[in-house]
Amino acid sequence: MHQVAIGIDLGGTQVRAALVDERGNIVARMEEQTEAHVGPEGVLSQISGLVDSLLATSKLSLVVGIGVSTPGPIDTVSGVARDIPTLSGFADFPLKAELQRQFAFPVCLENDGIAAAIGEWQFGAGRGLANLVYVTVSTGIGGGVIADGRVLRGRKGMAAHVGHMSVMPNGEICPCGNKGCFEAYGSGTAFTKRARARAADSHETRLGKDGTALHSRDVFAAGRGGDFLANLLIDEEAEILGRGFVSLIHIFSPDVVIMGGGLSHEFDRLRPGIQEYVARWAMPAFKDVSVVRAALGQNSGLVGAAALAFLADRPSKETLALVAHR
Amino acid sequence: MHQVAIGIDLGGTQVRAALVDERGNIVARMEEQTEAHVGPEGVLSQISGLVDSLLATSKLSLVVGIGVSTPGPIDTVSGVARDIPTLSGFADFPLKAELQRQFAFPVCLENDGIAAAIGEWQFGAGRGLANLVYVTVSTGIGGGVIADGRVLRGRKGMAAHVGHMSVMPNGEICPCGNKGCFEAYGSGTAFTKRARARAADSHETRLGKDGTALHSRDVFAAGRGGDFLANLLIDEEAEILGRGFVSLIHIFSPDVVIMGGGLSHEFDRLRPGIQEYVARWAMPAFKDVSVVRAALGQNSGLVGAAALAFLADRPSKETLALVAHR
Structure with missing residues (x-):
């Protein structure tokens, strides 16, 4: 048995x-x-x-x-x-x-x-590691942290609400009620919202011009097809994620950052921009930290x-x- | 012996x-x-x-x-x-x-x-607590974290560089080489720099008008004397610190945030603004987290x-x- x-x-x-x-x-x-x-x-x-x-x-x-x-x-x-x-x-x-x-x-x-x-940590991309930050980028942004070989829980077990660190003073409204959170800029929802607004303003893109509501997968598809605005939007998203991940790298000193959630389906396209941001802007002692895709989807x-x-x-x-x- | x-x-x-x-x-x-x-x-x-x-x-x-x-x-x-x-x-x-x-x-x-x-944690304001975030606000901003009753160290023991989370995309230059870090806005150095620039632009303040270089203690002294600009600058600093602390509260779920460093000498003046920010903008489950002054100076x-x-x-x-x- x-x-x-x-x-x-x-x-x-x-x-x-x-x-x-x-x-x-x-x-x-x-x-x-x-x-x-x-x-x-x-x-x-x-x-x-x-x-x-x-x-x-x-x-x-x-x-x-x-x-x-x-x-x-x-x-x-x-x-x-x-x-x-x-x-x-x-x-x-x-x-x-x-x-x-x-x-x-x-x-x-x-x-x-x-x-x-x-x-x-137990069965996926972080097996055997003592320090990792997991970030899910989807409708919102959430996360969890393993530090020094243990689950980080904090008071009432509520640690690692990494989507709700402020990345812009008095910025975009976040579903949590605050303004300017990482989630309000980096989530799939925020990405789609930005894409819709920018596509509506632009005549030089095919994005959002077929009469159907634009979704994040459409932006990535258009990017693969060479659409300039789509690729710009994706590169900006990678930069926003890279900036957030660098903050988390400085805060937790993980061996690795693991990205999950809906947007991680497009990880291959986002990864170079994210990793480049880390290599350029993390403090020297942290530049070698890798960002990888969640293995368990x-x-x-x-x-x-x-x-x-x-x-x-x-x-x-x-x-x-x-x-x-x- | x-x-x-x-x-x-x-x-x-x-x-x-x-x-x-x-x-x-x-x-x-x-x-x-x-x-x-x-x-x-x-x-x-x-x-x-x-x-x-x-x-x-x-x-x-x-x-x-x-x-x-x-x-x-x-x-x-x-x-x-x-x-x-x-x-x-x-x-x-x-x-x-x-x-x-x-x-x-x-x-x-x-x-x-x-x-x-x-x-x-052992001998000061965090005695007996299982979860605390210590933040020193001085020339720079540094920190350390106790989580679940243990010291948070991370890879190579380099965790808790909380001064280097990004609070503004492409913002002020930070001594670390990056732009827009919490340290570049919230540190005593940043506060003094802001005070000098704003005092030079204003005719309605006594700040910086005596021919000597303005320091943070002068701003607090002028504030106590009723100087409008000085009090505005101090309230802004409390808001910047409050915003940074709310991020850390969401990230670590501490029982308490302990503020040390040079600016903590003026903690009594800064505390109400910081605590008000936490009460207003932290997620409901985190609104009751206190910010206290380091006990060991x-x-x-x-x-x-x-x-x-x-x-x-x-x-x-x-x-x-x-x-x-x-």
């Missing part, structure tokens, strides 16, 4: 669930639209249903535990969700306790950026959540720090 | 040395101008002389070790100084090994911001360097992480 952990990646749009083995392999996987409007009870029963379905697909396995990745900032020490912007009705909801009531095996709760960082958080359950189940010297904090 | 540790705070201007007891009390203290021009051999013999003098002033004590705080970024794992901008001739100099040759007791080396954070780094020697000498469960990394 082999051991598996259950990973749940609860997002505002999708709930993903997987059985993951000790090597990080996904044994079974399901996803469905998040019933974001029905409130926490509905989401809980949705998770419960997914877990039942997953376990039914699998041969008899020993489930060591369940790890749940949720949108943050969430206090993972108390396990109480104060407010999740993308999910309604989670005000002061005791998420961890309610999850634990549903399952016979131990429940771990993690902020989504940290869960994804754990996934990449959209499963970083799902696998990371499951990894949490394994780490909590069998603490080794290296991972004691992970569980001591819970 | 009581135990003491030797702390050395090697700066570009001053070398400070102290005997520090286990409770963080300074038993004896000396300082002199750094012989920055004579190269590493000269600085080493200067440190050696200070240590001899200190030990001569003290009754027979058991010296558990010596901790040395140096300007960074310095690789404290290899102990080799690649380049210290404020001290000449330190290119690829094996500082830790050369220090160790001079002393019979164990030598620890630490980046100055981290050393000061350790001092405040200019001795944070000196006492922190000595604390390192104690921590390395007698590892407890809590401090094992400190020494495991060396």
Whole structure:
């Protein structure tokens, strides 16, 4: 009988669930639209249903535990969700306790950026490294940090909200309510918004001229086709990301920066500009830090959540720090 | 016979040395101008002389070790100084090994911001806290971080160069060579530069009108006297610091931000503006984080360097992480 952990990646749009083995392999996987409007009870029963379905697909396995990745900032020490912007009705909801009531095996709760960082650290692009910064660049910008061989959690487990460092005083409005955050400039949403505005202003581009709404993938496609404005927009995005990553390199001194999220699908096109920015503007002692693509793609958080359950189940010297904090 | 540790705070201007007891009390203290021009051999013999003098002033004590705080970024794992901008001739100099040759007791080396954070954590404003960000606002901006009850070191021990996160794309030139760093806007140097430029442009201020060079203390004095421009400049500085601290709060989720360095002498005047910025612009889950003044003043780094020697000498469960990394 082999051991598996259950990973749940609860997002505002999708709930993903997987059985993951000790090597990080996904044994079974399901996803469905998040019933974001029905409130926490509905989401809980949705998770419960997914877990039942997953376990039914699998041969008899020993489930060591369940790890749940949720949108943050969430206090993972108390396990109480104060407010999740993308999910309604989670005000002061005791998420961890309610999850634990549903399952016979131990429940771990993690902020989504940290869960994804754990996934990449244990099974992805950061295997064996003691220091890494994971940054997801997608609708928003989130992240997680491994420092000195341990997960960085901070007060209430809410560290690494790297999308909400200010990069421009009184700048663009950010979904968090502040102005000028890294997320408000570097996210896929911000990139698309910039592309639409600039395409509308320009007669020398094919971008956005076919009557359909412009998306980030269209910009990259046009760039590959030689469109000047598209390539300019992409180079600017690489510079914005490079500048943010250099800040994070100076702040955390990681061995590597791992980029995930929707925009990482275009990592090959973005990487040279990002790496050039690091080589040029990081302080001399930091110029050699690499920026790499997440190896687990959209499963970083799902696998990371499951990894949490394994780490909590069998603490080794290296991972004691992970569980001591819970 | 009581135990003491030797702390050395090697700066570009001053070398400070102290005997520090286990409770963080300074038993004896000396300082002199750094012989920055004579190269590493000269600085080493200067440190050696200070240590001899200190030990001569003290009754027979058991010296558990010596901790040395140096300007960074310095690789404290290899102990080799690649380049210290404020001290000449330190290119690829094996500082830790050369220090160790001079002393019979164990030598620890630490980046100055981290050393000061350790001092405040062990004996100052951060006692008993698991998560803190220390920021020194002086000629430059440096820092150190305690996260999850451990010192954050990162690759080569170079983490927490918080003065070099970008706060303005292509902004003011920073001494690090980059543009737009937090240091280039928030440091005492930047504050004074702004004050001089604005005072020269204004006829409605007494600032800088007495023929002497304007310093930051003059701005605060004029502010207390009701000078409008001076108070505007101070409020702007508080906003710049508040914005930088909010970024660090989102990035590290500390229990507290501790402000040290020259500008912290005026902390009472700056605090309300900083705290108001945090309350207004931090994400809801982070609005209650306090910003406090360093309790050890200019001795944070000196006492922190000595604390390192104690921590390395007698590892407890809590401090094992400190020494495991060396």
